[in-house]
Amino acid sequence: MRTPALPMIERVLFSEEQIQERIREVAAQISERYKDGNLKLIAVLKGSVFFLTALARELTIPVKVDFLAISSFSNHSGSPGVVRIAKDLDDSIEGEDVILVEDIVDTGFTARYLMQNLSGRGPNSIALCSMLDRSSRRIVPLQIDFRCFEIPDRFVIGCGLDYKQLYRNLNFLAILKPDSQG
Ligand code: PRP
Numbered sequence: 001m002r003t004p005a006l007p008m009i010e011r012v013l014f015s016e017e018q019i020q021e022r023i024r025e026v027a028a029q030i031s032e033r034y035k036d037g038n039l040k041l042i043a044v045l046k047g048s049v050f051f052l053t054a055l056a057r058e059l060t061i062p063v064k065v066d067f068l069a070i071s072s073f074s075n076h077s078g079s080p081g082v083v084r085i086a087k088d089l090d091d092s093i094e095g096e097d098v099i100l101v102e103d104i105v106d107t108g109f110t111a112r113y114l115m116q117n118l119s120g121r122g123p124n125s126i127a128l129c130s131m132l133d134r135s136s137r138r139i140v141p142l143q144i145d146f147r148c149f150e151i152p153d154r155f156v157i158g159c160g161l162d163y164k165q166l167y168r169n170l171n172f173l174a175i176l177k178p179d180s181q182g
Contacts, residue, residue: 008163008180013156014149014173020054022148026129027058030099030146035061037097038124042089044114045069047103050160050168051131055101066090072110083113094122099146103160104132108142115142131159132173149173155181 014022030039039059043052045067056063069087098118105111111128119126129146136153151173157163158170163181 006174008177009157010154010175010177012172012174013151013154016171019148019159019171019173023051023054023131024058026146026148027055028060030055030129031060034097037061038095040064040066040093040096040098041101041129042066042068042093042098042118043101044103044110045087047160047162047168048101048131051103052101054159055129064096066093068114070110070114083110085117092121093118095124098123098126099129100126102128102130104134104151104156105130105142105144106134106137108138108140111144112140112142132156132161 039061041052041056041063043049043065046069049067052065056065066089067087068085068089070083071086072083100111100114100118102111105128111130115126115128127145128143130144131148133144133147133150134153135150155163155176155178156173157167157176158173160168161173162168163176
């Protein structure tokens, strides 16, 4: 799906070319940092898979990949941030250099939970890489080691991010029109 001429789009935030260029830069940083390492990228289903794939293709070092899925929901008092693993990794990460790959970090609950969980499995190192950082929504402090873009506090679609499970396959990042959000 290549055309940005879609009625629900307010404007394109980053073009395909801008995103590819920035991913290439971040991939170069990662390739340099882990050139003597034993790197595994871990993506959180579903949105992050698109970013992981784009990032991995730009790396110049060998890399393994694995995937997990989470469920997040509010607790009884309505507070967000209750996260549990719905599908775990296929393999151990003991002794490996792990990068948790996220498409977006908002409140930080998901990434904080997963970083703590994965740290407890004996990796040699663990880092967080996120395509997008919507830091205006952050609730828990979090260090993002590799980040492509900071974005405004708007609903965005494309590059793995969805609205009602659609539009993940847009190869640009766009702001959804407020009146398209039902
Ligand atoms: C997104 C994203 C992160 C999480 C970030 O996933 O991939 O996992 O939200 O939010 P947080 O910082 O507030 O915890 P989402 O729940 O939209 O699932 P999806 O990737 O399947 O669309």
